Amino acid sequence: EVQLVESGGGLVQPGGSLRLSCAASGFTLSTYSMNWVRQAPGKGLEWVSYISSSSSTIYYADSVKGRFTISRDNAKNSLYLQMNSLRAEDTAVYYCARGSGWYQGGWFDPWGQGTLVTVSS
Amino acid sequence: DIQMTQSPSSLSASVGDRVTITCRASQSISSYLNWYQQKPGKAPKVLIYAASSLQSGVPSRFSGSGSGTDFTLTISSLQPEDLATYYCQQSYSAPYTFGQGTKLEIK
Numbered sequence A: 001e002v003q004l005v006e007s008g009g010g011l012v013q014p015g016g017s018l019r020l021s022c023a024a025s026g027f028t029l030s031t032y033s034m035n036w037v038r039q040a041p042g043k044g045l046e047w048v049s050y051i052s053s054s055s056s057t058i059y060y061a062d063s064v065k066g067r068f069t070i071s072r073d074n075a076k077n078s079l080y081l082q083m084n085s086l087r088a089e090d091t092a093v094y095y096c097a098r099g100s101g102w103y104q105g106g107w108f109d110p111w112g113q114g115t116l117v118t119v120s121s
Numbered sequence B: 001d002i003q004m005t006q007s008p009s010s011l012s013a014s015v016g017d018r019v020t021i022t023c024r025a026s027q028s029i030s031s032y033l034n035w036y037q038q039k040p041g042k043a044p045k046v047l048i049y050a051a052s053s054l055q056s057g058v059p060s061r062f063s064g065s066g067s068g069t070d071f072t073l074t075i076s077s078l079q080p081e082d083l084a085t086y087y088c089q090q091s092y093s094a095p096y097t098f099g100q101g102t103k104l105e106i107k
Helices: none
Strands: A003-007 A010-012 A018-025 A033-039 A045-051 A058-060 A068-073 A078-083 A092-100 A107-111 A115-119 B004-007 B010-013 B019-025 B033-038 B045-049 B062-067 B070-075 B084-090 B102-106
Touching: A003 A092, A003 A107, A018 A033, A018 A092, A018 A115, A033 A068, A033 A078, A033 A107, A045 A068, A045 A078, A045 A092, A045 B084, A058 A068, A078 A092, A107 B033, A107 B045, B004 B084, B010 B019, B019 B033, B019 B084, B019 B102, B033 B062, B045 B062, B070 B084
Parallel strands: A010 A115, B010 B102
Antiparallel strands: A003 A018, A018 A078, A033 A045, A033 A092, A045 A058, A068 A078, A092 A107, A092 A115, B004 B019, B019 B070, B033 B045, B033 B084, B062 B070, B084 B102
16 A cells, blocks of 8 residues: 655744654655645645655745755655744644656645644744 | 636535536646645545546546646536545646635535
8 A cells, every 4th residue: 555654743942943754655765756745724735845756856835945855765765854943834734745647746646644743832 | 936726715515516616827837737635634635637637546526627727626416525625736837836725515
């Protein structure tokens, strides 16, 4: 079964750091691009970051550029999101999602169950 | 950045109704448009990719159309389990923006 499982969320103070992980199973991570998408409480979906299969291409949303870093370890079948200088507005459920299809952005399938990040003092 | 605008933001329909949700891009995105369904408390799942291709396992009552800047998601006969929020997303160029969502309620 193709599955993504996020971990690493929690409560952090403003200005703090957190590292999210996404463990992939049931497929070979190295052949797919990956994404992080977040959803603030009661709000819509916001794309956060993209990384190509070989890590050669990386994109970020303007809202996180310079603070967040996406990375992957294909040997460990894992995706990461290092989040620094966290702000209250970063509070959200963070999902990892596999990029599928023949075009660069593709479509996101599957998604993990999400991990909640709360930034508060 | 490409802005995605969905309408309506919410709608209420009866079982068996035909439902249409529209999505407009701020510039042409060819057919690089995806539709997702998010049920309460769950992760999103893809319904339609490349504007009109039905994801495997998705009921055939869901369909998508459009190209360029204007797209539609249609549910041909609404079912109770279709209670959800629906999002469009462009994957033409980063940032891969989502629409604001359409919350579908069952009368």
